[in-house]
Amino acid sequence: MKIGILTSGGDCPGLNAVIRGFCKFVLNQVEDAELIGITDGYYGLINNETRILKKEDFSGILNVGGTILGTSRQPYKLMKSQDRNGVSKLDKMKQTYEKLGLDCLVTVGGAGTHKTAGLLSNEGLNVIGIPKTIDNDIFGTEVTFGFHSAVDIATECIDRVHTTAASHGRTMFVELMGNKVGWLTLYAGIAGGADVILLPEFPYDPEIIAEVITKRQEEGHAFNIIAIAEGAMSIEDSKMKKSERIAMRGGESSSTKALAAYIENRCGVETRIVVPGHLQRGGNPSAYDRILSSEMGSFAGHLVLEKKFGTTVAINDNKVTFNKLSDVAGTLKYIPEHNQMVNIARSMGIVLGDRRNKE
Numbered sequence: 001m002k003i004g005i006l007t008s009g010g011d012c013p014g015l016n017a018v019i020r021g022f023c024k025f026v027l028n029q030v031e032d033a034e035l036i037g038i039t040d041g042y043y044g045l046i047n048n049e050t051r052i053l054k055k056e057d058f059s060g061i062l063n064v065g066g067t068i069l070g071t072s073r074q075p076y077k078l079m080k081s082q083d084r085n086g087v088s089k090l091d092k093m094k095q096t097y098e099k100l101g102l103d104c105l106v107t108v109g110g111a112g113t114h115k116t117a118g119l120l121s122n123e124g125l126n127v128i129g130i131p132k133t134i135d136n137d138i139f140g141t142e143v144t145f146g147f148h149s150a151v152d153i154a155t156e157c158i159d160r161v162h163t164t165a166a167s168h169g170r171t172m173f174v175e176l177m178g179n180k181v182g183w184l185t186l187y188a189g190i191a192g193g194a195d196v197i198l199l200p201e202f203p204y205d206p207e208i209i210a211e212v213i214t215k216r217q218e219e220g221h222a223f224n225i226i227a228i229a230e231g232a233m234s235i236e237d238s239k240m241k242k243s244e245r246i247a248m249r250g251g252e253s254s255s256t257k258a259l260a261a262y263i264e265n266r267c268g269v270e271t272r273i274v275v276p277g278h279l280q281r282g283g284n285p286s287a288y289d290r291i292l293s294s295e296m297g298s299f300a301g302h303l304v305l306e307k308k309f310g311t312t313v314a315i316n317d318n319k320v321t322f323n324k325l326s327d328v329a330g331t332l333k334y335i336p337e338h339n340q341m342v343n344i345a346r347s348m349g350i351v352l353g354d355r356r357n358k359e
């Protein structure tokens with residue numbers, strides 16, 4: 001049995017633990033299994049850049065961040081475009097799969113990776129996905145590995161900012177990753193005790209945030225913590241196209257600077273912006289993510305042995321299971337309006353940029 005494995009899209013803590021979990025499971029169950037590591041995600045599949053993975057490759061990587069296979073972003077929308085010889089990336093990936101003589105391809109990645117995995121599966125390849133991302137936005141699974149490590153890091157960032165905010169009496173904006181979905185900001189915002197949490201799913205009214213700050217000033221609080229997702233936007237901005245918003249902000253992709261300037265003017269407070277950026281994706285996976293990655297990796301091994309192709313691993317009701325790739329590819333898991341954590345945040349008086357706390 002010959003199995004290819006790749007990691008694709010943005011890296012996150014736990015990728016190596018998943019590779020290890022999957023490969024150890026397979027080598028333990030199938031003596032003559034051949035494991036092919038595909039370099040830099042779909043790039044390696046397009047360009048036939050691979051290496052044989054041996055037992056030694058999985059030693060000492062459980063707690064190491066990043067991915068031993070390398071990764072890259074290969075936009076889904078370009079997969080079918082043809083080069084001057086009339087050959088597409090999709091054609092090349094199918095050729096590599098055939099050339100290598102793979103029985104199955106395991107794709108570890110986020111939303112974009114799942115879209116391409118779905119495409120390959122539709123083309124007749126035996127594909128099994130494993131959902132990773134700090135964004136936790138893969139449809140059909142309660143959790144993706146990498147998310148909780150990122151929540152831990154983002155929470156520590158808010159904790160550290162908290163002490164400076166309190167000491168200086170400042171209003172601190174902590175801009176966290178999440179362009180389309182705000183799970184990371186929601187969870188870290190609650191864990192870090194933010195006063196305001198702003199999410200891409202719920203466009204905000206800047207005036208409501210100003211009211212929160214003024215009320216806190218009146219109550220004697222000199223500082224404020226605002227956890228804001230990179231994709232959060234005002235109600236006004238949400239009426240524009242993405243390109244128009246960015247142009248209007250002078251090239252800024254996030255709304256944080258504009259909001260901080262508004263708050264500084266409107267409330268007379270001193271503001272600072274902290275952007276932890278890729279720190280949220282780096283470093284060692286948490287113990288939780290090491291366990292989840294081991295569970296998801298070894299379960300993907302089960303799926304391979306059972307020939308359950310065209311699927312992706314998922315966690316539902318706290319149990320490991322799988323979904324069809326066709327049900328997952330192309331759909332994002334947004335925060336629903338009445339999500340339990342949203343309700344909890346609102347019930348504790350955390351403002352999400354609207355007046356729904358009082359509903």
Ligand code: F6P
Nearest residue numbers: 010110133134135177178179281
């Ligand atoms: O998808 C994970 C993610 O970290 C997003 O939260 C973020 O918007 C994006 O990747 C950043 O991508 P890149 O590393 O390519 O700049």
